Amino acid sequence: MTSYYLDPFGCVKNQVDAETMMAVLNRANWFPASDPAAADLIIINSCGFIESAKQESINAVLACRKQYPDKKILLAGCLAQRYAKELAESLPEADAFFGNSNLTAIAKTANRIMGISITDDDDEVVLGNRPLLSLPGQAYVKIAEGCNNRCSFCAIPNIRGPLRSRPIPQVLEECRRLLDRGIRELCLIGQDLGSYGGDLGEGTSLPELLEALSTLQGHFWVRLLYIHPDHFPRSILEICRRDTRFLPYFDLPFQHGSAKILRAMNRRLDAAAYLSLIAEIRSALPDAVIRSTFLTGFPGETEEDFRELLDFQARAELDWLGVFTYSREEDTPAYGMKGRVAKKTAAQRKALIEEHQMAITEGRMERFIGRTLEVLVEEGVDEEEGLYLGRLYCQAPEVDGSAVIRSDRPLTPGTFIQGRVFGRAGFDLEVAPYS
Numbered sequence: 001m002t003s004y005y006l007d008p009f010g011c012v013k014n015q016v017d018a019e020t021m022m023a024v025l026n027r028a029n030w031f032p033a034s035d036p037a038a039a040d041l042i043i044i045n046s047c048g049f050i051e052s053a054k055q056e057s058i059n060a061v062l063a064c065r066k067q068y069p070d071k072k073i074l075l076a077g078c079l080a081q082r083y084a085k086e087l088a089e090s091l092p093e094a095d096a097f098f099g100n101s102n103l104t105a106i107a108k109t110a111n112r113i114m115g116i117s118i119t120d121d122d123d124e125v126v127l128g129n130r131p132l133l134s135l136p137g138q139a140y141v142k143i144a145e146g147c148n149n150r151c152s153f154c155a156i157p158n159i160r161g162p163l164r165s166r167p168i169p170q171v172l173e174e175c176r177r178l179l180d181r182g183i184r185e186l187c188l189i190g191q192d193l194g195s196y197g198g199d200l201g202e203g204t205s206l207p208e209l210l211e212a213l214s215t216l217q218g219h220f221w222v223r224l225l226y227i228h229p230d231h232f233p234r235s236i237l238e239i240c241r242r243d244t245r246f247l248p249y250f251d252l253p254f255q256h257g258s259a260k261i262l263r264a265m266n267r268r269l270d271a272a273a274y275l276s277l278i279a280e281i282r283s284a285l286p287d288a289v290i291r292s293t294f295l296t297g298f299p300g301e302t303e304e305d306f307r308e309l310l311d312f313q314a315r316a317e318l319d320w321l322g323v324f325t326y327s328r329e330e331d332t333p334a335y336g337m338k339g340r341v342a343k344k345t346a347a348q349r350k351a352l353i354e355e356h357q358m359a360i361t362e363g364r365m366e367r368f369i370g371r372t373l374e375v376l377v378e379e380g381v382d383e384e385e386g387l388y389l390g391r392l393y394c395q396a397p398e399v400d401g402s403a404v405i406r407s408d409r410p411l412t413p414g415t416f417i418q419g420r421v422f423g424r425a426g427f428d429l430e431v432a433p434y435s
Helices: 012-027 051-067 078-082 084-090 103-114 156-160 168-180 206-213 235-242 259-264 271-284 303-316 343-368
Strands: 002-008 030-032 041-046 072-077 096-098 138-142 185-189 221-224 246-251 289-296 320-325 372-382 387-391 403-406 416-425 428-433
Touching: 002 012, 002 103, 012 030, 012 041, 012 072, 012 103, 012 138, 012 185, 041 051, 041 078, 041 103, 051 072, 051 078, 072 078, 072 103, 078 084, 078 156, 084 096, 096 103, 138 168, 168 185, 168 206, 206 221, 206 235, 235 246, 235 271, 259 303, 271 289, 271 303, 289 303, 289 343, 303 343, 320 343, 343 416, 372 403, 403 416
Parallel strands: 002 030, 002 041, 041 072, 072 096, 138 185, 185 221, 221 246, 246 289, 289 320, 403 428
Antiparallel strands: 372 387, 372 416, 387 403, 416 428
């Protein structure tokens, strides 16, 4: 058998792509190596979203070629999809390139690189049978690919194409198989879950998908990630209230608080509408947790615009916030916009937003102290000392704080426990198993 080593970069959507490619390769008689030195083929699953991520993926190829001059190297993922022609001319360190438009063809590409007879495509791997790169108990489920929103700064439609939703029965079957494997948290992902089903016509929408998932038996969490706030489907609030397996956690990328900048970003609503949405969510679900992202340094962002963003941040009191500086991406409407902001200025604004958010997030986390809540145990840090890490419903994987669990009995990663929150350490919450 021929071996491969897959090095994943980028977002969790890229992670699902990596898992799918691994499943295809495994079924085609390849086997995963524990490190690149032991592999016949090294696959770099790249990110092509912003300049820093693109450079990181290219650097990974260069480093692999330097360290393993005799290995075959395949650059896969978004960067290869977006710049296949340019990279073929400028990056000879990679032996081949593989985009993300047809992941089931990865075995054919890998076999061709290695001089192995070509296999047929295999599309039987996407329904919950793939290897998982997440921590125990959690899996991402991609319910749609591509995006129709056309935010002026975003290259995703150029990389992944228009919105293509998966049919509800297919998503339902994948979730059922994952639950049968012992998964306890299903994180639904896409570029914008609020747009789900818009390309499939009547009878397919995010609320209808959640209603279908509610028919699944057993106890598990469903977390919704990435809902564009301009078309947040209000009816999901009642579904979350009625079935508490759907976590009251909402990731809403507001991006800015200035009406001028939001219009330039091709957003339809403004800060007032976003604050109203936040209030509506918290009124319907008092335990709701809201994460967002802000973008500083967008073309035309003045000091007045930035003050409006600071004001929006203070009034929104978001539980979690990620802040990014604008990356000028070719083939996006914002690329040619006037009023470019100096990188230093954008970075300073980012730092100020982050400084303000620290106190907001720490204050928002205080409300959980003294409560007994369900905890998903993820890993043992020092099991002899009874120290574990996990997450509460208010903490999404990888991006938020953790639950630091101190237990006098062994805990099993990938399982739920009841825990009492007894303290806070920065963004993390300290938890003791409840008995």
